[in-house]
Amino acid sequence: xxxxxxxxxxxxFGGYLIIQYFKGIIIKKEIITEPSLQIERLKICDECIHxxxxxxxxxxxxxxxxxxxxxxKLFHQKCPIGKWDNLEKP
Numbered sequence: 298x299x300x301x302x303x304x305x306x307x308x309x310f311g312g313y314l315i316i317q318y319f320k321g322i323i324i325k326k327e328i329i330t331e332p333s334l335q336i337e338r339l340k341i342c343d344e345c346i347h348x349x350x351x352x353x354x355x356x357x358x359x360x361x362x363x364x365x366x367x368x369x370k371l372f373h374q375k376c377p378i379g380k381w382d383n384l385e386k387p
Contacts, residue, residue: 318373327372334384338369341380 322328330338339356342348347359356365360377368374375381 321373329370330372335369337384338376338381339365341376341384342369345380347378 342356342358342365343351345358348365349357349359354366357363358365358368358377363374
């Protein structure tokens with residue numbers, strides 16, 4: 298019974314987070330970043346120790362599991378260890 302309640306709580310909390318994320322996108326109407334910001338994010342990731350497959354097009358972060366090319370293109374994405382925090386968004 299506890300696992301069932303725990304699952305319901307996680308489901309509602311996850312749904313709430315997804316709604317907040319899409320609300321931010323809809324209100325700001327910004328989804329894709331400028332190419333210059335994407336390049337800066339990729340340069341930071343190239344120097345990071347948490348990136349696998351650096352020599353390929355399929356670079357992947359070991360902290361969050363994301364593929365870096367699509368992640369760096371999306372405006373509302375963040376680095377899981379905070380390396381993109383000091384970048385200025387256009």
